[in-house]
Amino acid sequence: MASRLTRYERVAALVEDQVRRGVLRGGERAPSLRSLSRHERVSIGTVLEAYARLEGRGILEARPRSGFYVRLPEADRPPEPRFHQRTAVPARLGTAAVVSAVMDAAADPRVVPLGAACPSPGLLPYRMLNRCLRATIARDATHSVRYDPAGGSDALRRQLARRALLYGCELAPADVLVTCGATEALHLALRAATRPGQLVALESPTYFGIVQVVAALGLRAVELPTHPRAGLDLGRLAALLRTHAIAACIAMPTLQNPLGAAMPLEAKRELVTLLARHDVPLVEDDVYGDLVFDVARPPAAKSFDRKGLVLYCGSFSKTLGPGLRVGWVAAGRFTAAVARLKRSSTVATASLPQAAVARFLERGSYERHLRRLRRTFAGQVGRMSAAIARTFPAGTRISRPAGGFVLWVELPPGTDAIAVHRRALAAGISTSPGPIFSASGRFGNMMRINCGHPWSPRIERAVATLGQLVG
Amino acid sequence: MASRLTRYERVAALVEDQVRRGVLRGGERAPSLRSLSRHERVSIGTVLEAYARLEGRGILEARPRSGFYVRLPEADRPPEPRFHQRTAVPARLGTAAVVSAVMDAAADPRVVPLGAACPSPGLLPYRMLNRCLRATIARDATHSVRYDPAGGSDALRRQLARRALLYGCELAPADVLVTCGATEALHLALRAATRPGQLVALESPTYFGIVQVVAALGLRAVELPTHPRAGLDLGRLAALLRTHAIAACIAMPTLQNPLGAAMPLEAKRELVTLLARHDVPLVEDDVYGDLVFDVARPPAAKSFDRKGLVLYCGSFSKTLGPGLRVGWVAAGRFTAAVARLKRSSTVATASLPQAAVARFLERGSYERHLRRLRRTFAGQVGRMSAAIARTFPAGTRISRPAGGFVLWVELPPGTDAIAVHRRALAAGISTSPGPIFSASGRFGNMMRINCGHPWSPRIERAVATLGQLVG
Numbered sequence: 001m002a003s004r005l006t007r008y009e010r011v012a013a014l015v016e017d018q019v020r021r022g023v024l025r026g027g028e029r030a031p032s033l034r035s036l037s038r039h040e041r042v043s044i045g046t047v048l049e050a051y052a053r054l055e056g057r058g059i060l061e062a063r064p065r066s067g068f069y070v071r072l073p074e075a076d077r078p079p080e081p082r083f084h085q086r087t088a089v090p091a092r093l094g095t096a097a098v099v100s101a102v103m104d105a106a107a108d109p110r111v112v113p114l115g116a117a118c119p120s121p122g123l124l125p126y127r128m129l130n131r132c133l134r135a136t137i138a139r140d141a142t143h144s145v146r147y148d149p150a151g152g153s154d155a156l157r158r159q160l161a162r163r164a165l166l167y168g169c170e171l172a173p174a175d176v177l178v179t180c181g182a183t184e185a186l187h188l189a190l191r192a193a194t195r196p197g198q199l200v201a202l203e204s205p206t207y208f209g210i211v212q213v214v215a216a217l218g219l220r221a222v223e224l225p226t227h228p229r230a231g232l233d234l235g236r237l238a239a240l241l242r243t244h245a246i247a248a249c250i251a252m253p254t255l256q257n258p259l260g261a262a263m264p265l266e267a268k269r270e271l272v273t274l275l276a277r278h279d280v281p282l283v284e285d286d287v288y289g290d291l292v293f294d295v296a297r298p299p300a301a302k303s304f305d306r307k308g309l310v311l312y313c314g315s316f317s318k319t320l321g322p323g324l325r326v327g328w329v330a331a332g333r334f335t336a337a338v339a340r341l342k343r344s345s346t347v348a349t350a351s352l353p354q355a356a357v358a359r360f361l362e363r364g365s366y367e368r369h370l371r372r373l374r375r376t377f378a379g380q381v382g383r384m385s386a387a388i389a390r391t392f393p394a395g396t397r398i399s400r401p402a403g404g405f406v407l408w409v410e411l412p413p414g415t416d417a418i419a420v421h422r423r424a425l426a427a428g429i430s431t432s433p434g435p436i437f438s439a440s441g442r443f444g445n446m447m448r449i450n451c452g453h454p455w456s457p458r459i460e461r462a463v464a465t466l467g468q469l470v471g
Numbered sequence: 472m473a474s475r476l477t478r479y480e481r482v483a484a485l486v487e488d489q490v491r492r493g494v495l496r497g498g499e500r501a502p503s504l505r506s507l508s509r510h511e512r513v514s515i516g517t518v519l520e521a522y523a524r525l526e527g528r529g530i531l532e533a534r535p536r537s538g539f540y541v542r543l544p545e546a547d548r549p550p551e552p553r554f555h556q557r558t559a560v561p562a563r564l565g566t567a568a569v570v571s572a573v574m575d576a577a578a579d580p581r582v583v584p585l586g587a588a589c590p591s592p593g594l595l596p597y598r599m600l601n602r603c604l605r606a607t608i609a610r611d612a613t614h615s616v617r618y619d620p621a622g623g624s625d626a627l628r629r630q631l632a633r634r635a636l637l638y639g640c641e642l643a644p645a646d647v648l649v650t651c652g653a654t655e656a657l658h659l660a661l662r663a664a665t666r667p668g669q670l671v672a673l674e675s676p677t678y679f680g681i682v683q684v685v686a687a688l689g690l691r692a693v694e695l696p697t698h699p700r701a702g703l704d705l706g707r708l709a710a711l712l713r714t715h716a717i718a719a720c721i722a723m724p725t726l727q728n729p730l731g732a733a734m735p736l737e738a739k740r741e742l743v744t745l746l747a748r749h750d751v752p753l754v755e756d757d758v759y760g761d762l763v764f765d766v767a768r769p770p771a772a773k774s775f776d777r778k779g780l781v782l783y784c785g786s787f788s789k790t791l792g793p794g795l796r797v798g799w800v801a802a803g804r805f806t807a808a809v810a811r812l813k814r815s816s817t818v819a820t821a822s823l824p825q826a827a828v829a830r831f832l833e834r835g836s837y838e839r840h841l842r843r844l845r846r847t848f849a850g851q852v853g854r855m856s857a858a859i860a861r862t863f864p865a866g867t868r869i870s871r872p873a874g875g876f877v878l879w880v881e882l883p884p885g886t887d888a889i890a891v892h893r894r895a896l897a898a899g900i901s902t903s904p905g906p907i908f909s910a911s912g913r914f915g916n917m918m919r920i921n922c923g924h925p926w927s928p929r930i931e932r933a934v935a936t937l938g939q940l941v942g
Binding site: 096099100103104106107116118120124129130133134137141142143144145146147148149150180181183184187191194195209212214216218258320321322323324325326328339341343344345346348349350351352353357387 | 500555567571574575577578587589592595597598600601604605608612613614615616618619620621650651654657658662666680683684686687724726767791792793794795796797812813814815816817818820821822823824
């Protein structure tokens with residue numbers, strides 16, 4: 001078993017073991033990067049990688065210009081949010097105005113950005129991106145005055161197909177359609193796989209954008225319990241499939257938003273097999289898949305797709321730039337239908353951003369950028385978690401995400417997260433209140449916190465203010 | 472009356488009068504630019520503008536390096552297509568594959584581009600556009616790593632609102648939403664104004680993209696007779712509104728695709744008033760409005776909108792660059808609904824193309840570019856019309872468009888335009904067969920011909936080949 005661990009996993013396991021056995025105690029300084037690197041005969045980068053993972057899991061915490069410290073023991077940490085086990089009945093949404101407020105705040109630099117899941121612009125590789133944009137303009141002056149093929153530029157589709165191997169999928173360029181971000185991918189996938197009025201199965205909680213697409217398409221939703229660590233409850237899904245006609249299931253198996261849950265590989269296989277047995281399409285939202293902390297990139301549920309029933313949706317909005325509006329969908333047997341729908345809804349995706357992303361991927365700098373970004377997010381998530389634990393009232397519970405850059409926070413029973421959201425916005429702080437993550441307005445005392453921005457006094461103050469507003 | 476004519480209209484009227492009175496005869500050389508300029512005390516540019524209009528109307532024809540000549544008299548010219556007067560019953564579409572073939576051919580440089588309505592890349596201002604793109608990158612390095620507001624960049628919305636005055640509309644920036652091309656504008660406008668299963672009124676023939684959106688949204692279509700010169704038959708529309716519940720009417724009042732019809736201003740007013748009386752929204756597709764040959768820019772139907780019932784859709788795809796994917800919608804009372812739908816379908820439009828278009832408009836070079844483009848298209852339309860008249864069999868009828876760059880061609884009775892389309896494609900020539908311009912597959916012996924490319928021996932040969940395939 002040990003031999004199958006990567007080097008940084010071995011180093012992380014070593015330190016974690018020392019903490020568990022009490023060799024290293026809460027509040028103590030962890031071994032320096034240099035000493036551990038010498039001792040374990042690994043590079044400093046490997047130790048840094050290991051420490052970032054331990055930080056993401058809440059075992060270490062980084063202190064600026066001071067190194068890594070052991071966090072307080074488990075008993076002193078806030079517990080994780082509860083697993084909400086009820087299967088919710090189909091319902092209609094009434095939280096569009098709150099979602100608009102969350103999204104509008106994201107475009108307003110005066111608001112502290114703890115609401116929408118936006119990485120800090122400073123963490124995204126805009127200099128390299130701009131180089132790629134300029135190089136595209138220089139190499140192909142007429143990029144924007146031609147129509148690209150509706151499915152996307154050939155160069156980008158080749159790169160997307162090549163990269164799909166990293167998450168276990170063998171795709172040809174023709175299997176991949178470029179979209180205006182993952183939202184268009186989800187939108188077209190659902191339109192291809194369902195008809196208005198049909199019933200779809202959602203994770204609960206789930207990304208509010210999914211709730212909105214489902215509502216906008218006139219679909220009805222069943223919300224399935226989703227475990228904060230293990231993801232979608234397959235037993236409940238199996239029961240639902242026996243009793244109801246389900247048109248599609250929408251899930252984020254690799255890294256769930258807002259929970260940060262990661263389904264084990266076997267569960268992913270079972271999910272795909274179970275749905276395939278009932279001929280139910282799976283819309284797999286993998287927007288955060290590249291940002292899993294622990295391993296390079298676990299295989300997607302799509303990798304188990306034998307019947308062309310999985311519509312895999314991806315995006316560069318969380319890792320390269322949301323303003324590019326470049327996403328994609330590998331829609332299996334629905335590919336022709338999605339292409340047709342794309343033609344009648346946006347015709348094609350803007351040419352220049354596509355060409356620049358293809359160039360970025362060709363140069364091979366994307367994987368290096370992802371490694372750095374994951375490490376950064378792990379640190380920011382750890383620091384935000386610690387700050388919430390310090391400043392929020394007793395009874396607060398905090399998720400332990402497997403990656404990405406959001407935390408799911410359960411506030412003390414009776415707290416009204418929408419009221420907190422409103423009060424916080426009035427104080428110049430954006431949050432995403434729980435009810436927008438549900439088609440039936442559940443999770444009234446939950447909120448999602450964006451950790452996409454580097455830690456700063458401004459954010460520290462905002463978290464303290466939030467704690468007071470909650471308490 | 473005469474005093475209200477612009478200078479070039481006065482010059483055009485003068486020459487047209489001479490042709491009508493037989494002072495200038497078919498085949499004769501028209502007065503040289505220089506002599507007419509001196510004689511009428513106008514600039515050479517004004518005479519050129521006048522001649523381009525006369526060329527667009529088929530009165531003169533330009534011969535390379537030789538000047539302008541009077542076309543053969545009316546009696547020898549092919550007649551215009553007939554006015555198809557039946558109101559077609561709701562029907563389903565079965566021509567998606569043909570549309571795909573037309574669109575795919577547009578992205579294939581080996582095919583002679585007489586199918587999709589694409590201007591030649593060489594006629595679009597890509598050098599200036601690239602300068603604007605580079606300037607945007609230089610001025611704002613983080614343009615693509617932030618989320619733009621869902622409604623679009625403030626700079627672009629300001630420019631769009633400013634320009635709306637040119638077509639008679641007083642709009643605030645907040646009234647305008649930026650979209651991924653006019654297709655997204657149409658798509659969102661229809662989704663906001665209708666529900667699946669409802670009945671919408673279409674022009675007949677109409678742009679095939681509209682037929683596709685209507686089908687994709689599960690709407691049913693009634694096709695209203697549309698006159699090749701005067702546009703939508705308002706009597707028929709009035710009758711329809713009395714007998715049927717119509718959810719929306721979709722029309723191109725300023726410049727109709729494929730007919731090239733331009734509704735007189737009074738008819739536009741009547742259209743808006745009539746629909747408003749029944750509280751029926753008008754989706755106004757004005758993609759070709761900037762390309763009307765005869766006057767600078769007639770007011771849009773939207774300019775008569777008093778109840779917020781007109782959803783005006785525009786685009787830069789025909790005049791700046793289709794690969795930018797920048798369009799817009801001014802949706803009146805549906806603005807909030809369209810914004811919400813935009814958020815759940817593509818979130819926002821790509822940032823960099825928006826910023827570059829805003830910069831292009833700010834610099835004021837757009838109007839100058841449009842003047843040149845209209846003149847060019849008028850010439851190309853005239854030349855194509857003459858070539859079709861020469862090479863197609865007797866019984867062919869050709870439209871006399873008021874602007875734009877397509878011709879609507881009625882082939883001799885019994886000709887199967889889809890069969891011609893297939894044979895032509897096999898010979899490396901793309902055409903748009905009539906049935907795709909109808910929700911019920913009418914216009915079996917019609918075809919639309921793209922004149923967006925400069926005249927060339929390659930195009931001349933292709934037209935001759937088409938004539939043989941038809942005959």
